[in-house]
Amino acid sequence: MRSSLSFLFAAFVCISAQAQVKAxxxxxPYVPSPTSxxxxxLTLANVGPKDFVIDLGSGDxxxxxxxxxxxxxxxxxVDINEKLVKEANESAKLQGIADRASFTIQDLFKADISKATVVTMYLLPNTVNMLKDKLLNELRPGTRILSHDYPLAGWRADDFRQFDLEDKVVITGVTTTLIYKYVVPAKAEGMWNARLPPNLSKEPVRLSMKQFQVTRVSGSARLDGKDVALEDAKLRGEQLTFKLAVGGKTYDFTGTVKGASIEGSVESGGTKSAWSAAQAK
Ligand SMILES: C[S@@+](CC[C@H](N)C(=O)[O-])C[C@H]1O[C@@H](n2cnc3c(N)ncnc32)[C@H](O)[C@@H]1O
Known part of the structure; x- marks a missing residue:
């Protein structure tokens, strides 16, 4: 009697613990993206042999x-649907590409996506937005994110396509099809101490940058006691470009943002020189 009571109690504890593990x-739902x-x-992402593509909710x-x-x-x-994961792995074998394409039963919110150079998704709009922090925190700058139909709210797309497709009517009720492309930006926000060519400044220059809509940047450079706006500033992955208009001339800057440093070149009137910056402490 005593032992059967202990058994019942243990079973109860086990069932309640399982109930607490969140589904x-x-x-x-499973709705495949039309093949086109x-x-x-993949074309918009410019996928090639060097890429590692991760599909979150991979269906077939x-x-x-x-x-x-x-x-x-x-x-x-990764997908939570066991049957679809099995089907996808079988297709990879049949097509002779199982060494390059594999599928796992896994919750997409828990998947390790750090290896990706391209992430694709065709998920409900609220889910796409629940993934924003994960995408920004885990992906390397330069990684392309492609979302079928639903944008990342508040992020400015680096590119997008909109077209009509009859195949979509059975899925969404309309022909409208959208593909959003985002390139994960480096972190450029903050103050930087820049070394510019001597004709611009012999002293280190304070560069201040702000990131907005995640993929965009604005800012200014302090030259001769004046703040000069960075014109046409763009940050695509690690690649920063902007222009400075000084003394009737335009200087075209390009640079690579790597962690706390920027290295690049500046061109004006056919002359090219190096510039660099270090994040101010
Ligand atoms: C709209 S389908 C997209 C399939 C495929 N990516 C495509 O574009 O053809 C969404 C997929 O996400 C899967 N899914 C839903 N919630 C998931 C989760 N939490 N973790 C992993 N997969 C999930 C579904 O099983 C379904 O196969």
Missing amino acids: PVDAG VVADM GRIVLTAAKVFGARGFG
């Missing part, structure tokens, strides 16, 4: 399979 958030949209997403695996078979990339997909 994955349902990020969307898959090709358009078509995005990663196409990335491997047609674009020569490698990658993996």
Whole structure:
């Protein structure tokens, strides 16, 4: 009697512990992207043999399979639907690309995405937005994010496509199809001590930059006691470009933002010189 009571108690504790393990958030039902949209997403991402593509919620695996078979990339997909994951791995074997495309049963919110150079998703709009912090914190600058139909709210897309596709009517009820592309930016926000060519300044120059809408940048350089605005400033991954108009001349800056330093070149009137900056402490 005593031992059967202990057994019942242990079973109860075990069941309540399991109930507390949260089921994955349902990020969307299985609706495959039409094959032409898959090709358009991978083309817009400029996927090639050096790329590692991760599809979050991979369904039958078509995005990663196409990335491997047609674009020569490698990658993996994760999905919570066991049957779809099995089907995707079987397709990879059948197509002879199982060494470059694989699929795992996993909650996409918990997937390690740090290896990606390209992340793709076709998920519900609220889910796409729940992923914003994960994407920014785990992906390296320069990684391309492609989202079918739903944007990352508050982020300015680096590129997008909008077109009509009859195949979408059965999925969304309308022909409108959107593909958003974002390039994960380096962190350029803050104060930088810049060394510019001597004709611009012999002293270190204070450069101040702000990032807005995640992928955009604005700022100014303090030259001869005046703040000169960075014109046409752009940050695409690690690549920073801006112009400075000083003394009737325009100086075109390009630079690579790597952690706490920037190295690059500045061109004006056919003359090119080096410039650099270090993040101010
Ligand atoms: C709209 S389908 C997209 C399939 C594929 N990416 C495509 O574009 O063809 C969304 C997929 O996300 C999967 N999914 C939903 N919630 C998920 C979660 N929390 N973790 C992993 N996969 C999930 C679904 O099972 C479904 O296969």
